[in-house]
Amino acid sequence: MPYHKKLIRMLLLPALLVLLSTGFAVISIYRNGSFAARTSLVSTGTSVSTGASQAGAEKSNTVSIPKSLIPEGHILFIENCSSCHTNTGEGSYRGPNLVGLGAATVDFWVSTGRMPLSQPGIEAVQKPSRLTRQQTLAIVAYVTSLGKGGPPIPKVNLKHANVSEGQTLFALNCASCHTITGSGDALSNRSFSSSLHIASPTQIAEALRIGPGNMPRFGPRTLNHKEVEDIAAYVTRFIQHPNNAGGVGLGGVGPVAEGFIALLIGLGGLMLVSFWIGDRQEKEESRDGH
Amino acid sequence: MNSTGYTNGKLAGSVDWMDQRLGLARIGRKIMDKIFPDHWSFMLGEIALYSFIVLVITGVFLTLYYVPSSQQIIYHGSYLPLRGRRVSEAYASTVNLSLNVRGGLLMRQMHHWAADVFTAAIVIHLCRIFFTGAFRRPRELNWIVGIILLILAISNGFTGYSLPDDLISGTGLRIMFSIILSIPVIGTYLGFFIFGGNFPGKLIIPRLYIIHVFIIPIIIAGLLGMHLGLLIYHKHTQFSGKGRREQNVVGSPLWPTFVAKTTGLFLMTFAFIAALGAFIQINPIWQFGPYQPYKISYAVQPDWYMGWLDGAMRIMPSWEWTGFGHTWPLEVFIPAVALPGLTFTLLFAWPFLEAHFGKDKAEHHLLDRPRDKPLRTAIGAGALSFYVVLFGASATDVLANFFQTSLNLVLWSFRITVVIVPIAIAFLTYKICKELTETPYSGQRKRAVVMVRSPQGGYNAYRADPHPDTKAGQVAEPVPIEPESTQA
Amino acid sequence: MDTKENGENINAVSKAGNLSAGNNSHNLANHTCEGCGRSDLAEQERRRLRALEVVAQLSVIGALLCFIGVGVTYWVGGQNQFLGGFLAAGLALLGIGVIVIGKYFMPQGPFVEQRHEISSTVQQKQLFEEALVERGGSAFKRRKFLGVLMGASATMFGITFAFPWIRSLGPLPGKTLFQTWWRPGSRVVTVHGRPVKVDDLEVGGILTVFPEGHAGSSMSQTILIRAASLPITTRKGRETWSPHGYLGFSKICTHAGCPVGLYEEQSQQLLCPCHQSIFDVLDGAVPVFGPAPRPLPQLPLGVDEEGYLRARSDFLEPVGPGFWERTTA
Incomplete structure (x- = not known):
């Protein structure tokens, strides 16, 4: 084998090592977030x-939602929720009754992107919410206006x-x-x-x-x-x-x-090293091939 | 040349002093002439040896900070989420050495990675020995020493894993207590004697400590010496090849070629473990919090070398049996006591079983190619796949979460695969081995087949000469290493 | 070392076993390559070795720098990634240098050494037997009784000296595994020792509780579930055990003793995080999946006039994993 080929092979391992360690170093620094202020x-x-808290509610441990958001919430509810929960929020075979559910429940399901579902009938999974904070609170305001009960938003x-x-x-x-x-x-x-x-x-x-x-x-x-x-x-x-x-x-x-x-x-890495250090002897060929 | 017989003045001074007391020159030359085969697979055991050295170096450092005590104290260290909490001294000291001792985290992580690599290297070395038949007469005793070393390595891994007294290792100890309880007749007493009372007790951490840092390492070191001593006494096995016979060993001499290569491998082992310790976090116990018997985290598993036992415990059906007025917790005893017992008994017995049933009690120094012993290879591959499946089963929950599928489904598939896969693998391996041995020129580099037309019009086909790059053509006849005087 | 000595050394070694670094090239030259002359091959080999030498030199220099890096990193604080990274790189580079030297600049052989016979000859065996039995046993040949006595006393030493090594290690189990700290009338308290009142949990809530005075006890840990607002009968004879829908189960898994802390509120199941045994809460925590063999023992609960939850008695069966004596008591 020409020597330059051997050289390349030989340098392959250290190069890989260096690459690997640089990669890990970068990832670990990134994951540590040492550059970002925690x-x-x-x-x-x-x-x-x-953000949404109102002046009068500073002392208490719950977020109160202005009633003025209800009309906007109604529109959003009709657009996003009513196909399963019906226009009055009473629910259907597709979605449960929301009346009296409480602000925390509605806010949790909507703000974590679990609701609205991307299509009816599938399992609710966490995904980035496509509604703004204001829109979410509007929906909360509307649903809580349908009936009392349930925990408020802490x-x-x-x-x-x-x-x-x-x-x-x-x-x-x-x-x-x-x-x-x-x-x-x-x-x-x-x-x-x-x-x-x-x-x-x-x-x-x-x-x-x-x-x-x-x-x-x-x-x-x-x-x-x-x-x-x-x-x-x-x-x-x-x-x-x-x-x-x-x-x-x-x-x-x-x-x-x-x-x-x-x-x-x-x-695995150490086996590669051994593979480099040691011999890979091929079996002696039998001479009876003619 | 002077009166001492040495040409080199330096040797005449220091070495001759030793020679007059130890006969160093005679022994030295003999040792330096020892031949080590060059094949790469002979270095797997060396990886284990060097990992052990790294374990000792890093472990000694850890003992300088670790406090083996279950005494509950209030944590006042630098890690905010633990401040003011009641933790054991063992836990507090481990967090302290990880986060507050300069270089301590590197040492701890290297120690843990080295343990994982150590056991892995032992297992792969065992596989090499098994599949090439290196355990046959006269090496059965060394095989047994090797298996004991494997058991000790696993035991010391477990005891070390348990020392930090964090949430996950404490759960592991709780399971170990239940496993001991499951042993019929003596289990309860054994458990109470080992743990110094009912779980958790205050004695188990100090006891594990002395076992981990003193008793087992000493035995490992002694057996390692025995392992290497027997190796030197028996001399190495070797693959067959040009000039390689049952009566000789072909390779490189200890001095200087082998020493250089193996020093290089030691440095590389050290380097890999250091790289893992530097960049990949292992067992971040400060994130886990201290162990309390009533706290638990999901996704708990033991280290990989114990994973197969955990997997077996998960997929075992609930077969507790009550009979003869006693409870037989077979659902724990079978996977966690009987399975490892049977595994290691079979491993100990294998050389003798094979000699007995294979009717081959002769001395062997030339290794088998795995394909030439299809039955052994098939059994080995099947058994190996069995343990791999069990290891996979120790992560049923993690796998179900990763693939977003049902936990119950994953568990049932492991219950089925653990039976089917080993049989399938063994069968396939057997077939492949047979195929390979029966196919001419298999495993050899391809050679052109040349067709020549004779002047008479007939055709003649023959295989061309091997390609110049093929090593087989280049292998030189081995030359003797010994000075003529000792050969005579 | 002067050159003359050096030359002599190599010479001596070659005589003894052809140990010279040139062996490698000699092998290569043995293999004839059509179209390239002998001198070409030698030239190629020379250049190859030169390049390898440079690689080894660079590696070792790199290693030196890395080890200096280790020192500097340690001095400025010992950040794990840099400290370990430098250490690993230094060791790897040094390793590469050493391996290159060992693989390319040292005699490669192949060399051969002869094995020795392992088994002894018949004569050696006889000599061994003679020494062992005749010489060694001569004193006991006509004093058999003495031999027996010696054996007996040695055995007795072995047995009695083992006593502390076994019996002193821990107390006898006794009834430890059969009882917990729950007593009739024990108040139910949280891990902080706060007594639990009947309206403390909402329906669908859980709490890890202990008998009063034993908060944190390993054996007595109990998972309190409020599965409904009205009493639930999980089993016949347990009609009064669940006031206001409160169910108490031993938190120790009957499989391997892990705390069964995973409560699925919708499916009313308890799942053990260790080996994924699943217990049906409403059916008295019977195992429905996984390796656990027995239901989690249920704690009979009651409410006193002040509204505090109290145990009516201890668990009626031993808690936790199975053991040999479990059914005898």
């Missing part, structure tokens, strides 16, 4: 939740939240379904606990209060408002922006992913 992300989250203020309290509550109440890293997992029979990586503080608080889908309900006597805020703070600060000081987080799915890496990159 605090700014949190503060935008807070501003969303308080007003979440993370300023004085205690993330340490939040961590311990999260580990006790949330990790058993959502995993301790918040990545979500499969429940029985094709239902899933959702990933918490894109939830806003308000959505977290709403979910705790209303228990959407298969999720249990955590009322104010189980988790008080402060505790809800602690959990929301822990999730938005440390689940969504984990301290991945050690490098790429592998999606936080645990040792199975780590095992694959150890086998593929660790052992």
Whole structure:
């Protein structure tokens, strides 16, 4: 074999190594978010939740929605929701009754993009909402005007939240379904606990209060408002922006992913090295080929 | 040349002093002349050896910070979500060494990655030995030592995994306690004696610690010495080839060629483990929080070398049996005690089983090509696929979530594949081996078939000479390494 | 080392076993290549080795720089990725340098060494037997009883010395696995020790609870589910166990002991996060899927006049995974 070919082969491995490590370095720095200020992300989250609050409601722990939004909400409801829930929100075989459902429930399903469904009859999954915050609140205003009941939208203020309290509550109440890293997992029979990586503080608080889908309900006597805020703070600060000081987080799915890496990159890479160092002897050809 | 017999002045000084006390020159030359086969697959065991060295180097560092105690204290470290929480000293010290000790996280991650690579290298080395028949007489004893090393490596992996006392490892210990309880007759007593009482107790962490950092490593080091000693005594096996016979070993001498290559491999092993430790996070225990017996996270699995046991526990049907006035928790005992017991018993017994049923008790130093022993290869491949499926089954929930399909469906498919796949793989392997051995020139580089027309009009076909790049044509006749005096 | 010595050394080695770096090229030259002369081949080989030498040099220089990088990174704070990255790159480059030297600049052979016979000869075997049995056993030949006594005392030492190694390790299980801290009338408290009142949970809510005075107890952990607002009869004879729709089940999985904390509110199932056993809550937590063999034991609950939830008794069967003595008591 000409020597330059051998040279290329020989340089291939170090080149691959360098490439791999640069890649991982870039990814890990990106994932660590060491260049992004963590605090700014949190503060935008807070501003969303308080954005709609009205002057008189500052003291209480709930978001009140101006009645003036009801007409706009009515129009939006007719456009987006009525095909399943009917014009009066009483529901049909396609969608449940919404009368008396409460602001938190409506806001959670709409703001997380689960509602409106992209087509009737499919499973509601989280997706970016195509409605603005104002439009969502308008729908909430309209639906809550149809009948009283249900929990209001909690007003979440993370300023004085205690993330340490939040961590311990999260580990006790949330990790058993959502995993301790918040990545979500499969429940029985094709239902899933959702990933918490894109939830806003308000959505977290709403979910705790209303228990959407298969999720249990955590009322104010189980988790008080402060505790809800602690959990929301822990999730938005440390689940969504984990301290991945050690490098790429592998999606936080645990040792199975780590095992694959150890086998593929660790052992696989070292086997390639051995392959380079050692001989690949071909079997001596028999001379009886004529 | 001076009175000592050395030409080199430096050797005359230091080495001769040693020689007068140890006969260093005679032994030294003998050792330097030892021949190591060059085939790359002989280096897999070396990867394991070097991972172990990395484990010892990094592990010693960790012991300087880790506190083996279940004592509950209040965490006051730098990680905000844990501040003011009651955690065990073991957990607090591990978080501290990860986040506050300079270089500590790198050492911890390298240690964990090295453990994963160590066990992986042992398993792949075992596969090489198995499929090439290197365990046959006279090497059965070394095979047994190797299997013990594998068991010890797995055990030490588990004990080390449990030491940080985080949410996930604590759950692992809880499962281990239940597994011990499942052993008929003695299980309950065994569990209480090992854990120093009912789970969780305060004694298990310090006990695991001494087992992890002292007892098992010492035994591993001793057995490694024995493994290598036997290897030197028996000399290496080798693949057949030009000049390679049952009576000789062909390859490179220990000094200097092998030393350089193997030092290179050591450095590369160290480098790969360091790269993994640097860039891929492993077991971020600060994110998991401390263990409390009533807390649990979903998506918990053990490290990969224990994954097959976890997978077996998941797919096992609920076959608890009550009989003779006692409870037999077979749904735990079969996958978690009987399965590994049977696995390792079969591994220990394999060389003897094969010798007995294959009626081959002769000494072997030339290796088999796997295809030439279709039955062994088929059984090995089938068994391997069985454990791979079990490993996959330890991630049923993660897989169901990843593919957005039903958890129940995934579990049932594993219950079915765990039976079908090994049989199918074994059957296919057998067929492929047979095919390969019966096909002429298979596995050899292709050669042109030349057709020549004779002046009489007849045709004659023959295979052309091998291509100049083909190594088979270049293999030189091996030359003796020993000085003439010792050969005589 | 002066050149004269050097030359002599190589010479000596070659005599002893043809150990010279040129062996490699010699092999190549052995293989004739039509159309290229011997000198061409030698020239090619020379250039190849030169290039490899440069690679080795560059690698080792790179390694040196990387190790300096390790030191600098450590000094400025030891950021994990840079510290480990430099370390890995340095080790890898050094490794490449060493491997290049070993693979291309050192004698490659193939060399051969002869094996020795492993089995002993008949005579050696006889000598061994003689020493072992005749010489070694001579003292005991007519003193069999002494031998037996010695064996007995050694065995006794082995047995008695093992006592502390087994019995001192932990207490006897006794009734530990058969009971929890729940007593008739125990108030139900949260992990913080706060007593639970009857309107604390909304329908569809859960809470991990303990008997009062034993918050955090591993054996007594119970999952409190409010599955409805009215009493639910999960089993015959359990009509009074679920005031206001409160159900209490042992949180320890009957399979491998993990906390069964995953409650699916719509499908009314409890799922164990460890091995995915699924329990039907409304049917008394019987396992409907997965490896768990038995239902989670149900805690009989009641409400006192102040509205606090209280246990009516302990669990009526041992909680947690199966064990040998489970059915004997």
